[in-house]
Amino acid sequence: MTAQDPMAFATASELSAMLAEGKTCSVELTQYFLERIKANDDHINSVVTLCEEQALASAKAADQRRRDNSHTALTGIPLLHKDIFCTQGIKTTCSSRMLENFVPPYDATVVQKLNEAGTVTLGKTNMDEFAMGSSTETSHFGLTRNPWDTERVPGGSSGGSAAAVAAGFAPLVTGTDTGGSIRQPAALCGITGLKPTYGRVSRLGIVAFASSLDQAGPMTRTVEDAALMLNAMAGHDPMDATSAARDDEDFTAGLSGSIQGLRIGLPKQYFSSDLDPAIASIVRSALDELVAEGAELVEVDLPLTHHGIATYYVIAPAEASANLSRYDGVRFGHRCDDAEDLTDLYLRSRSEGFGAEVQRRILVGTYALSAGFYDAYFKKAQQVRRLISDDFHRAFQDVDVIAGPAAPGVAFKFGEKAADPINMYMEDIYTLSVNLAGLPGMSVQAGFHAGLPVGLQLIGRAFDESTLLRVGHRFQLRTDWHKATPVLNGGAA
Amino acid sequence: MSWEMVMGLEVHLQLATESKIFSGAANRFGAEPNVQACAVDLGMPGMLPVLNEQAVRFAVMFGLGIDAQIGKRSVFDRKNYFYPDLPKGYQISQFFQPIVGEGVFNVPMPDGSVYPIRITRAHLEEDAGKSVHDAFAGQTGIDLNRAGTPLLEIVTEPDFRTAEQAVAYLKALHSLVTYLEISDGNMAEGSMRCDINLSLRPTGSDELGMRTEIKNVNSFRFVERAIEVERLRQQELLEDGDRVTQETRLYDADRNETRSMRSKEVANDYRYFPDPDLLPIEIDDDYIEQIRSNLPELPEAKRLRFGEQYALSSYDAAQLVSSRELANYFERSVAISNEAKLTANWILGDMAAAMNKENLSISEAPVDAEALAGLIQRVADNTLSSKLAKQVFEGLWAGEGSADDIIKSRGLEQVSDTGALEQMIDDVIAANPEQVAQYLAADDNKRKKLIGFFVGQIMKASKGQANPQMVNELLLTKLNNA
Numbered sequence: 001m002t003a004q005d006p007m008a009f010a011t012a013s014e015l016s017a018m019l020a021e022g023k024t025c026s027v028e029l030t031q032y033f034l035e036r037i038k039a040n041d042d043h044i045n046s047v048v049t050l051c052e053e054q055a056l057a058s059a060k061a062a063d064q065r066r067r068d069n070s071h072t073a074l075t076g077i078p079l080l081h082k083d084i085f086c087t088q089g090i091k092t093t094c095s096s097r098m099l100e101n102f103v104p105p106y107d108a109t110v111v112q113k114l115n116e117a118g119t120v121t122l123g124k125t126n127m128d129e130f131a132m133g134s135s136t137e138t139s140h141f142g143l144t145r146n147p148w149d150t151e152r153v154p155g156g157s158s159g160g161s162a163a164a165v166a167a168g169f170a171p172l173v174t175g176t177d178t179g180g181s182i183r184q185p186a187a188l189c190g191i192t193g194l195k196p197t198y199g200r201v202s203r204l205g206i207v208a209f210a211s212s213l214d215q216a217g218p219m220t221r222t223v224e225d226a227a228l229m230l231n232a233m234a235g236h237d238p239m240d241a242t243s244a245a246r247d248d249e250d251f252t253a254g255l256s257g258s259i260q261g262l263r264i265g266l267p268k269q270y271f272s273s274d275l276d277p278a279i280a281s282i283v284r285s286a287l288d289e290l291v292a293e294g295a296e297l298v299e300v301d302l303p304l305t306h307h308g309i310a311t312y313y314v315i316a317p318a319e320a321s322a323n324l325s326r327y328d329g330v331r332f333g334h335r336c337d338d339a340e341d342l343t344d345l346y347l348r349s350r351s352e353g354f355g356a357e358v359q360r361r362i363l364v365g366t367y368a369l370s371a372g373f374y375d376a377y378f379k380k381a382q383q384v385r386r387l388i389s390d391d392f393h394r395a396f397q398d399v400d401v402i403a404g405p406a407a408p409g410v411a412f413k414f415g416e417k418a419a420d421p422i423n424m425y426m427e428d429i430y431t432l433s434v435n436l437a438g439l440p441g442m443s444v445q446a447g448f449h450a451g452l453p454v455g456l457q458l459i460g461r462a463f464d465e466s467t468l469l470r471v472g473h474r475f476q477l478r479t480d481w482h483k484a485t486p487v488l489n490g491g492a493a
Numbered sequence: 494m495s496w497e498m499v500m501g502l503e504v505h506l507q508l509a510t511e512s513k514i515f516s517g518a519a520n521r522f523g524a525e526p527n528v529q530a531c532a533v534d535l536g537m538p539g540m541l542p543v544l545n546e547q548a549v550r551f552a553v554m555f556g557l558g559i560d561a562q563i564g565k566r567s568v569f570d571r572k573n574y575f576y577p578d579l580p581k582g583y584q585i586s587q588f589f590q591p592i593v594g595e596g597v598f599n600v601p602m603p604d605g606s607v608y609p610i611r612i613t614r615a616h617l618e619e620d621a622g623k624s625v626h627d628a629f630a631g632q633t634g635i636d637l638n639r640a641g642t643p644l645l646e647i648v649t650e651p652d653f654r655t656a657e658q659a660v661a662y663l664k665a666l667h668s669l670v671t672y673l674e675i676s677d678g679n680m681a682e683g684s685m686r687c688d689i690n691l692s693l694r695p696t697g698s699d700e701l702g703m704r705t706e707i708k709n710v711n712s713f714r715f716v717e718r719a720i721e722v723e724r725l726r727q728q729e730l731l732e733d734g735d736r737v738t739q740e741t742r743l744y745d746a747d748r749n750e751t752r753s754m755r756s757k758e759v760a761n762d763y764r765y766f767p768d769p770d771l772l773p774i775e776i777d778d779d780y781i782e783q784i785r786s787n788l789p790e791l792p793e794a795k796r797l798r799f800g801e802q803y804a805l806s807s808y809d810a811a812q813l814v815s816s817r818e819l820a821n822y823f824e825r826s827v828a829i830s831n832e833a834k835l836t837a838n839w840i841l842g843d844m845a846a847a848m849n850k851e852n853l854s855i856s857e858a859p860v861d862a863e864a865l866a867g868l869i870q871r872v873a874d875n876t877l878s879s880k881l882a883k884q885v886f887e888g889l890w891a892g893e894g895s896a897d898d899i900i901k902s903r904g905l906e907q908v909s910d911t912g913a914l915e916q917m918i919d920d921v922i923a924a925n926p927e928q929v930a931q932y933l934a935a936d937d938n939k940r941k942k943l944i945g946f947f948v949g950q951i952m953k954a955s956k957g958q959a960n961p962q963m964v965n966e967l968l969l970t971k972l973n974n975a
Contacts, residue, residue, distance in 0.1 A: 106532060331535060366764065374764075378766055
């Protein structure tokens with residue numbers, strides 16, 4: 001299999017056109033990608049569950065829909081789901097021993113909506129356990145390798161999703177982003193990853209990590225595909241109280257518009273001396289392309305940027321500590337053998353079922369909520385969160401989009417940061433403030449440093465994904481960075 | 494030393510909503526285990542709560558019913574603790590900003606007075622499931638049907654000094670929530686569960702003593718007993734120079750004692766924080782006014798009205814308004830008979846006794862308001878003596894038709910015909926010359942006793958149908974002229 005393989009790296013839009021023209025059918029596409037995954041994923045380990053039978057059945061149904069002319073643009077397009085989305089009848093593990101054998105009796109709303117659009121689910125992708133991590137090293141099912149350099153991490157927590165897109169295993173993959181978990185792996189794997197505005201996409205059926213921050217989004221080869229996929233994923237869900245009650249939008253509608261006169265804000269804190277100069281230079285070159293399209297660059301101030309990490313690492317673990325209490329060995333999930341009593345059942349089921357990083361965050365969150373510490377930690381963090389949000393709001397009075405790096409560096413080597421949680425947490429310094437403020441953010445492939453992808457992050461006003469997508473699409477019309485593909489050679493890096 | 498008892502009550506009231514507070518599962522009592530629990534109630538991964546508006550409406554109705562502050566913005570919090578019948582490992586409750594704030598509840602006491610209780614707050618929360626300890630040997634079963642049932646937790650200030658006040662409060666609360674139709678208030682089925690916080694202090698002291706909490710007492714009678722035994726237990730401890738341990742205690746009705754459930758000395762840390770899955774409840778004035786304008790007449794207002802409109806004693810009025818059905822029954826019956834006092838006496842006397850005996854509520858009783866009015870009309874117009882009326886009532890209860898039907902079929906019409914009565918009196922006087930002589934020789938005091946003998950004989954002769962008042966008058970005239 002080579003990088004030139006036209007089908008592997010085709011976009012969903014291209015495949016959709018081929019389907020429409022009858023040049024291929026969904027069954028053929030599905031078989032092709034299933035075979036490609038089976039042939040190439042042993043070393044990458046981006047896919048944890050492959051569901052061949054269901055996929056082929058869905059593909060047949062999709063082909064029928066196309067014949068019946070009752071299809072959407074995505075009908076028949078193969079897709080992978082991050083293993084955090086509940087899929088009816090298909091194991092949903094969150095890459096945890098705790099849910100190793102969990103088969104949900106329901107679909108997440110996102111899964112249901114994509115099924116209704118006619119996409120074909122090939123399988124589920126690897127991730128950091130319960131989405132807690134920035135490298136996919138905390139998965140119970142082994143680490144995922146970055147297709148650009150298999151000695152390096154793909155980022156996380158949606159590392160399996162990002163690696164799968166980069167490796168040409170599926171044109172469309174779902175991800176979730178609580179503090180950068182779509183954008184950072186998208187940057188490290190050289191793909192497009194969009195975290196929509198909080199509330200844009202239903203959280204129902206997505207295994208919760210931090211409820212006030214979690215948001216699902218598309219991970220694709222192109223911005224155009226991201227817009228197509230968001231069309232299918234977004235929308236009000238009355239079963240999710242935090243889902244925004246807004247009319248459906250067509251995110252592809254404004255894609256080809258001009259960005260003439262668009263004001264792009266560059267937070268001075270994002271381009272400080274902390275940023276690797278090589279990354280800074282690539283991001284600046286990308287911005288020059290946008291200037292050439294008529295955009296204007298403006299410096300903006302986000303003074304609390306550096307408090308983002310501390311704020312996030314109080315709020316997210318606090319919410320997680322409660323969200324993960326349901327895994328107690330009583331009704332579902334891992335249960336220890338031969339519990340002596342109730343306390344033993346709880347202690348051993350949870351100690352055996354959760355990995356070290358998950359346990360660390362449960363402990364941190366429990367501590368932050370404890371009597372006597374609540375005001376100093378959780379309440380304070382909520383207050384700072386509000387101020388961070390206010391900073392963005394102020395900046396957006398002057399600019400239309402904020403731009404910067406998606407991650408502080410390129411993909412790092414396995415083990416390089418795993419032993420140092422704080423260093424690992426720094427991976428999300430440019431992304432997690434966006435979650436705290438609930439804003440949409442997107443990473444697009446902007447160039448290479450030492451042969452490894454670098455992402456440009458674009459941040460928008462709440463519910464203004466359209467502007468982000470327009471800027472990103474304009475960039476991809478001007479540049480070819482997103483067309484670069486890694487060579488899969490079976491792991492001999 | 495004499496001791497003063499101080500109590501505050503916490504009542505968990507199950508709200509009679511169609512579905513659960515955060516899911517679409519049915520909210521009913523008594524189904525097979527775990528058939529009324531959906532994925533949300535089971536705390537399955539990825540499931541989310543969606544607030545049931547009816548629960549909010551019911552909470553606001555309660556708040557307005559006690560003239561309390563309604564929180565314009567209230568927030569759901571997570572109360573974190575592990576227990577097998579708590580599926581999510583946290584209970585969704587309201588800790589920081591409850592939906593109902595301070596209010597005052599005027600409790601009618603048995604002596605006709607009113608005892609005001611300050612309500613601290615009332616908040617919405619979800620019920621947990623049930624642990625079933627006796628169904629499987631050596632194992633505990635979990636029934637999650639109850640998980641997610643909406644609860645309103647109503648907390649009072651420590652305003653109670655006697656068990657009687659506590660019971661009166663609970664009865665009044667029961668009456669209020671059934672008037673509002675927000676709960677069936679059934680204590681035995683757990684729709685209304687009471688926790689009692691109880692402490693003693695030397696009489697005259699302003700400080701509160703160490704308290705214990707008695708959990709889940711499930712009838713008015715047990716509340717009274719539990720308070721009494723706990724009061725005695727604490728008093729003994731204090732008089733022996735020991736201290737009361739702050740703890741949760743369980744009342745064992747079979748042994749009539751409280752015993753320690755768990756110590757609260759190491760306070761549970763529930764790590765409350767706002768639930769990020771739910772938005773704050775925002776309530777505007779229009780919503781409150783719309784609910785207020787649809788409230789039924791509440792027990793307190795009805796009691797005052799009954800006192801004035803029907804000239805009833807405070808006690809009778811309080812008894813009649815204790816349930817909405819009872820009050821309606823009374824008013825329907827009086828509307829026909831126009832005899833308020835008689836009707837109250839009959840409802841609170843013979844009706845209540847018959848209902849108690851067969852354990853029926855007023856709506857289940859075989860005598861409806863119209864039938865009772867029919868009986869009362871015959872009492873009022875002297876067709877029936879009170880003794881005969883009891884027989885007619887028995888006939889009504891047994892379904893023998895209307896009062897008039899029964900009077901006819903049983904031949905119970907009171908004899909008020911002067912001629913007939915005089916004949917009977919003459920016969921009795923003639924048959925008892927000795928007693929007549931005694932009567933004539935006696936003084937006024939003794940005469941009063943002897944007259945009873947003659948009346949008894951006449952009533953016997955008339956099979957109880959003689960009009961007693963007329964018998965008395967005619968008899969006196971005849972004897973005095975004998």
